[in-house]
Amino acid sequence: xxxxxxxxxxxxxxxxNAWLVDLQYRASITLWLLWGVTEPAVALGIWWTIAGDGxxxxxxxxxxxRYFFALMLVNQLTIAxxxxxxxxxxxxxxxxxRLARPLHPAHEAVAENIAYKARTAGMILVVWLLVALxxxxxxxxxxxxxxxxxxxxxxxxxxxxxFISFTTGLLAFWTTRATAIMDLHAGVxxxxxxxxxxxxxxPPAVAGAAxxxxxxxxxxxxxxxxxxxxxxxxxGHGFAGQVVWLGVWIAGYRLAWSRGIKRYxxxxx
Amino acid sequence: xxxxxxxxxxxxxxxxxxTKPVMTFRVPxxxxxxxxxxxxxxxxxxxxxxxxxxxxxxxxxxxxGTALLTLALFFGHTTRLGGWDYWEVVVLLGVFNALTGVVExxxxxxxxxxxxxVRSGSLDLVLAKPVDxxxxxxxxxxxIWRLADIPLGLGLAGYALARLGRVPSVAQLxxxxxxxxxxxxxxxxxxxxxxxxxxxxxxxxxxxxxxDAVYEGARYPVxxxxxALRFVFVYLIPIAWTTTIPASALTGRLGPGIALAAAAxxxxxxxxxxxxxxxxxxxxxGASG
Numbered sequence: 001x002x003x004x005x006x007x008x009x010x011x012x013x014x015x016x017n018a019w020l021v022d023l024q025y026r027a028s029i030t031l032w033l034l035w036g037v038t039e040p041a042v043a044l045g046i047w048w049t050i051a052g053d054g055x056x057x058x059x060x061x062x063x064x065x066r067y068f069f070a071l072m073l074v075n076q077l078t079i080a081x082x083x084x085x086x087x088x089x090x091x092x093x094x095x096x097x098r099l100a101r102p103l104h105p106a107h108e109a110v111a112e113n114i115a116y117k118a119r120t121a122g123m124i125l126v127v128w129l130l131v132a133l134x135x136x137x138x139x140x141x142x143x144x145x146x147x148x149x150x151x152x153x154x155x156x157x158x159x160x161x162x163f164i165s166f167t168t169g170l171l172a173f174w175t176t177r178a179t180a181i182m183d184l185h186a187g188v189x190x191x192x193x194x195x196x197x198x199x200x201x202x203p204p205a206v207a208g209a210a211x212x213x214x215x216x217x218x219x220x221x222x223x224x225x226x227x228x229x230x231x232x233x234x235x236g237h238g239f240a241g242q243v244v245w246l247g248v249w250i251a252g253y254r255l256a257w258s259r260g261i262k263r264y265x266x267x268x269x
Numbered sequence: 270x271x272x273x274x275x276x277x278x279x280x281x282x283x284x285x286x287x288t289k290p291v292m293t294f295r296v297p298x299x300x301x302x303x304x305x306x307x308x309x310x311x312x313x314x315x316x317x318x319x320x321x322x323x324x325x326x327x328x329x330x331x332x333x334g335t336a337l338l339t340l341a342l343f344f345g346h347t348t349r350l351g352g353w354d355y356w357e358v359v360v361l362l363g364v365f366n367a368l369t370g371v372v373e374x375x376x377x378x379x380x381x382x383x384x385x386x387v388r389s390g391s392l393d394l395v396l397a398k399p400v401d402x403x404x405x406x407x408x409x410x411x412x413i414w415r416l417a418d419i420p421l422g423l424g425l426a427g428y429a430l431a432r433l434g435r436v437p438s439v440a441q442l443x444x445x446x447x448x449x450x451x452x453x454x455x456x457x458x459x460x461x462x463x464x465x466x467x468x469x470x471x472x473x474x475x476x477x478x479x480x481d482a483v484y485e486g487a488r489y490p491v492x493x494x495x496x497a498l499r500f501v502f503v504y505l506i507p508i509a510w511t512t513t514i515p516a517s518a519l520t521g522r523l524g525p526g527i528a529l530a531a532a533a534x535x536x537x538x539x540x541x542x543x544x545x546x547x548x549x550x551x552x553x554x555g556a557s558g
Contacts, residue, residue: 046493049351
């Protein structure tokens, strides 16, 4: 069996397993999903009211609606809970049997992400389509080329957020507050990755500073590719930012893993 | 504590059996004694982890900071949010934070664990105790460090009030206090109703997320939302009564009379919580061996 075929088989098994586990917890997953969309829904409600007096920085009501619907979808496709898993794996000693397997634990995490996202993003997509039937504001133009670009941007963003979350989770080798660091990161990303408002609405200095960090590339950029707000040079700039920061976070992950695993004194049975 | 009285009266080993209900006066008293004992134990336990206090306060300050920045962002593009100006919304944010303290210190560590207990069947142990189950489940545990959110939130509200240049009258302060207590009762009811769903949907262990989802809407005055949502927040999921009403009572946006309406809503909510709890408990069959 070739190397590639072996990996396809492995991932097939891992994803199937994760899918079946999720199936068991489907009600819980639906609640998490509901929780995940309330923040953008509330933000949309507020901007909808503010934009009632006229467009805000070029964003009219319908633009906000499209932006936040796209955000709900892209956020669900790129979200990564891995730092919480790793934190508990490391502290409770559940990492032990995962290290004993002939497969790096990160592969299990990737497969879980794929299964979880296929299920939840599929649900959002169905709801979006149903809402779009009744509410023209959230309809997107039929542009397969743009959707292909979106798929690429979402893939890069998902990979980046996975490595951010996984690497931060690895900090549990050194500290008991790894998830608190992730919460801090979430607080900053509220603004810099466009969760509370499109980046165009931030003060220019803040948006300018954000462009030098990874935040816009993990969420706002793929959202704007989907809505069509990003075009021309912004597309090239955005993809470049995604690739560079993905590389940086992969390097960070490798460093944290190799250093951390040496420190790891297994806990638990 | 009505069902405690009932339980007491039908206890096979109770001296009260067959006598006049003199004992009913002692039951609520013992309930407070039990709670007092639980909280004392709880306090002793938490005092071992004093670093958590600093972490908790820092977390709250960080949260308040992001909430203020979010508001600044909104107000960078508008002068009023649903008719409220910046510092009025900050008053509301202070109320929101004080109620968050109640949620995190009392409700989440108490009734928030209900879903897991229904699932595992360990609720049996609670029901076997000769105390009111709802009261015990709701108030058995305090995450004391998070109580700091209450003064922090009220401090923020007070600061914003000063920035508004308003000195509330005694009537306004009284109305605010009453509305705030009513708000806590409404929040409690939302928890009871949501967590009671665990008796119907046993497999759902993260029911408490539903509260977070609902409560997210309480960060801003209800007038800042589209009309349909406003209706939902006032009448169906009554989060308007948790932050908008107390804040309005404090800033004088609504007259002190609103506190009476808030008290009525709270009384209604409490009765509802009691009713839902009883209906839910009837469905409980136990799961442990």
